[in-house]
Amino acid sequence: xxxxxxxxxxxxxxxxxxxxxxxxxxxxxxxxxxxxxxxxxxxxxxxxxxxxxxxxxxxxxxxxxxxxxxxxxxxxxxxxxxxxxxxxxxxxxxxxxxxxxxxxxxxxxxxxxxxxxxxxxxxxxxxxxxxxxxxxxxxxxxxxxxxxxxxxxxxxxxxxxxxxx
Amino acid sequence: xxxxxxxxxxxxxxxxxxxxxxxxxxxxxxxxxxxxxxxxxxxxxxxxxxxxxxxxxxxxxxxxxxxxxxxxxxxxxxxxxxxxxxxxxxxxxxxxxxxxxxxxxxxxxxxxxxxxxxxxxxxxxxxxxxxxxxxxxxxxxxxxxxxxxxxxxxxxxxxxxxxxxxxxxxxxxxxxxxxxxxxxxxxxxxxxxxxxxxxxxxxxxxxxxxxxxxxxxxxxxxxxxxxxxxxxxxxxxxxxxxxxxxxxxxxxxxxxxxxxxxxxxxxxxxxxxxxxxxxxxxx
Numbered sequence: 001x002x003x004x005x006x007x008x009x010x011x012x013x014x015x016x017x018x019x020x021x022x023x024x025x026x027x028x029x030x031x032x033x034x035x036x037x038x039x040x041x042x043x044x045x046x047x048x049x050x051x052x053x054x055x056x057x058x059x060x061x062x063x064x065x066x067x068x069x070x071x072x073x074x075x076x077x078x079x080x081x082x083x084x085x086x087x088x089x090x091x092x093x094x095x096x097x098x099x100x101x102x103x104x105x106x107x108x109x110x111x112x113x114x115x116x117x118x119x120x121x122x123x124x125x126x127x128x129x130x131x132x133x134x135x136x137x138x139x140x141x142x143x144x145x146x147x148x149x150x151x152x153x154x155x156x157x158x159x160x161x162x163x164x165x
Numbered sequence: 166x167x168x169x170x171x172x173x174x175x176x177x178x179x180x181x182x183x184x185x186x187x188x189x190x191x192x193x194x195x196x197x198x199x200x201x202x203x204x205x206x207x208x209x210x211x212x213x214x215x216x217x218x219x220x221x222x223x224x225x226x227x228x229x230x231x232x233x234x235x236x237x238x239x240x241x242x243x244x245x246x247x248x249x250x251x252x253x254x255x256x257x258x259x260x261x262x263x264x265x266x267x268x269x270x271x272x273x274x275x276x277x278x279x280x281x282x283x284x285x286x287x288x289x290x291x292x293x294x295x296x297x298x299x300x301x302x303x304x305x306x307x308x309x310x311x312x313x314x315x316x317x318x319x320x321x322x323x324x325x326x327x328x329x330x331x332x333x334x335x336x337x338x339x340x341x342x343x344x345x346x347x348x349x350x351x352x353x354x355x356x357x358x359x360x361x362x363x364x365x366x367x368x369x370x371x372x373x374x375x376x377x378x379x380x381x382x383x384x385x386x387x388x389x390x391x392x393x394x395x396x397x398x399x400x401x402x403x404x405x406x407x408x409x410x411x412x413x414x415x416x417x418x419x420x421x422x423x424x425x426x427x428x429x430x431x432x433x434x435x436x437x438x439x440x441x442x443x444x445x446x447x448x
Binding site (some may be wrong): 001018019041042044047048054056057059060062064065067073109124127130131133146 | 205268
């Protein structure tokens with residue numbers, strides 16, 4: 001079966017088993033290894049990507065269900081030649097990244113969250129992170145960075161991920 | 166990545182197309198959060214699947230003055246948002262917004278939650294049991310309506326040929342609550358789930374999930390409560406009745422043993438009644 005979808009803004013065509021988990025195509029066919037395959041059960045969040053702007057676990061998404069969808073991975077959030085996503089910049093400024101295994105998933109989950117919840121409280125930020133497990137236990141610093149990102153954007157009247165805050 | 170497999174995959178755009186694929190042996194693929202883990206359980210993925218997400222009528226929540234119709238392909242996240250703030254649906258909203266984790270809730274569907282045969286910890290099952298929901302199935306003979314208790318009991322046989330299409334819920338609840346006991350904040354299945362509701366006749370309905378293999382109403386406790394004064398919805402007293410009328414056989418699992426699931430029910434009922442009393446309908 002052939003499945004076509006947009007991957008980081010470009011056309012992507014996959015030939016093969018439509019029940020292949022999206023994460024395997026990203027990593028093994030497209031070499032987008034920022035998306036991590038860790039638990040493969042939807043519990044750890046390391047494989048989170050955006051499908052039609054929603055943060056979902058790519059390990060549980062059969063590619064057949066993304067036909068016609070727009071998929072964005074951590075590599076698509078900022079190309080490297082562009083400025084970082086404000087949340088990525090906030091994490092870097094706060095030195096919040098530790099081993100990096102969970103982090104692409106953290107960024108993908110939380111970038112969608114700050115876009116949709118520009119006035120989120122600290123408990124709401126924590127609730128949004130419950131599906132992203134960090135074994136380095138750096139949660140508080142991550143929460144601090146998200147709160148700072150939203151606070152700074154509010155003060156500057158800027159956009160976070162396309163939404164005025 | 167697994168070697169290339171010849172697999173039939175139908176993204177049905179109509180119910181007729183879905184039923185045709187079903188008749189040819191295709192398994193129904195809902196959000197994928199259960200089926201995609203089949204290989205981890207040592208089960209092969211089905212050779213043919215039919216997905217329902219492109220059927221518009223199954224992907225919406227219709228809220229009418231006296232009832233709500235929930236499409237089987239509606240996700241937990243969409244259900245929670247759609248019913249948020251609707252009086253009487255506090256428990257169903259809590260179930261939809263508290264199951265699994267945010268990423269799973271964006272893809273796991275109502276139909277998938279009710280049709281995963283070996284999944285004892287489905288949050289929506291007890292929540293819909295206390296709503297006394299009706300399950301609409303598409304069968305080879307046409308549409309069929311079935312009470313959710315009967316559906317859950319008979320679903321092994323029913324789902325060999327039928328497809329769950331919609332859930333119908335009357336808006337006859339004054340208040341409801343949904344209490345779950347996970348071992349961690351997220352990422353594990355709850356040890357036990359207790360859903361409670363009070364209807365317009367002040368009758369209390371209670372259902373339990375995750376303790377036995379299939380969720381069910383706690384009729385012994387409901388009857389004991391009905392025998393007391395109608396105004397006496399008291400957390401402590403209800404917990405005492407729950408202890409006295411605990412007729413559950415806890416299932417053993419890798420998370421906990423069965424006796425523990427059974428033993429936590431009275432305190433969960435106590436929490437549930439306390440939550441009910443805080444709702445707008447009963448406060």
